[in-house]
Amino acid sequence: MATFVHLTPAANSARVRRGGLRAQGRGERRGVFLFPVLPSYTLTHQWLRELSRRPGPRQLVAVHVRLADSETVRVGRYNDREPVTATAADAVRRIAALEDPRGWEVFLPRPVAAREVRAIRPVRQVNGWRYFPDAHRVTPCTCYGCRVRGEYGSQRLRRRRPHPFDGPPPPPRVLLARLDAAEARGDAAALREALSWYGMRRRGPLPRLATLAGHTDPAVRTALVEAVAYWSTPGVQELLRQLTGDPHPDVREAVADALETLADLAADDEDSDDEDDRGQS
Numbered sequence: 001m002a003t004f005v006h007l008t009p010a011a012n013s014a015r016v017r018r019g020g021l022r023a024q025g026r027g028e029r030r031g032v033f034l035f036p037v038l039p040s041y042t043l044t045h046q047w048l049r050e051l052s053r054r055p056g057p058r059q060l061v062a063v064h065v066r067l068a069d070s071e072t073v074r075v076g077r078y079n080d081r082e083p084v085t086a087t088a089a090d091a092v093r094r095i096a097a098l099e100d101p102r103g104w105e106v107f108l109p110r111p112v113a114a115r116e117v118r119a120i121r122p123v124r125q126v127n128g129w130r131y132f133p134d135a136h137r138v139t140p141c142t143c144y145g146c147r148v149r150g151e152y153g154s155q156r157l158r159r160r161r162p163h164p165f166d167g168p169p170p171p172p173r174v175l176l177a178r179l180d181a182a183e184a185r186g187d188a189a190a191l192r193e194a195l196s197w198y199g200m201r202r203r204g205p206l207p208r209l210a211t212l213a214g215h216t217d218p219a220v221r222t223a224l225v226e227a228v229a230y231w232s233t234p235g236v237q238e239l240l241r242q243l244t245g246d247p248h249p250d251v252r253e254a255v256a257d258a259l260e261t262l263a264d265l266a267a268d269d270e271d272s273d274d275e276d277d278r279g280q281s
Contacts, residue, residue: 002067002092003118004066005035006021006062006112007045007048007063008021008060017114020114021063021111023110027253031108031111033106034065034108035106036092036096038096041127043101043102044062045123045124046101046103048128049127050129050132062121063112063119064118064119064120064121069087071087071088072085072086073087073091073106073109074086074109075105076104077104077105078104079103100133102133140161142157143163169197169200169201175198178190179194183212188215191220192219192220192223195209195212195223199226201231203232206236213239222250224243225255225258228240230261
């Protein structure tokens, strides 16, 4: 049996004990990321500081998972475009033999059942690297894809090093004009580009964007889901539920991922509230 760890917020511990680890992602990238248990405690939990940068609970725990040696997984470095398909036992051997295994990961293309979870253990919260291995003294990237909203010092960093290709979203009136012009000339690519800018905002003109739910191009409908899924605007949930019956699988998958993420966030909030209540009682 091969042993791995998966890092998750401590608030998820009870749910993981009950039901295991849920698969995350979409399509071929839907599953669970793991890392082998190595003799080095620091290397085993190397992803902790990087994962702690994400929005949400910062206190993480290590979920120890045991898989059959013959279990099929994918193994590679975080930036590998084509990770290697291997057995779980071979993935452990590959990573253990590396001179520098930092940044490597194992991907299990399915959920982890509760019976495969062997332990949930606290982890020292100072382990690991941030951004990428050997990032120290490397100029950080401030593009929308790399930066983490709300991270300590991020606003000051963006002011000091504005990214030349990824500035703030255009004003609402400009985006609306682009949306109207793209729809008038039937330009699906321009519509997707405008929707991607809307995805960087917390709220927007939902009734106007909701008209694109009937667009003939499924890529536009998928972009609509990704743009509005995490808005706090009333009516988003109703729009997502409407699109659960979309005829195209990509749209349905995008909706399912969004609803699952929202459910996870709501569960995390409830677990955090329960922890607060227990701490005050």
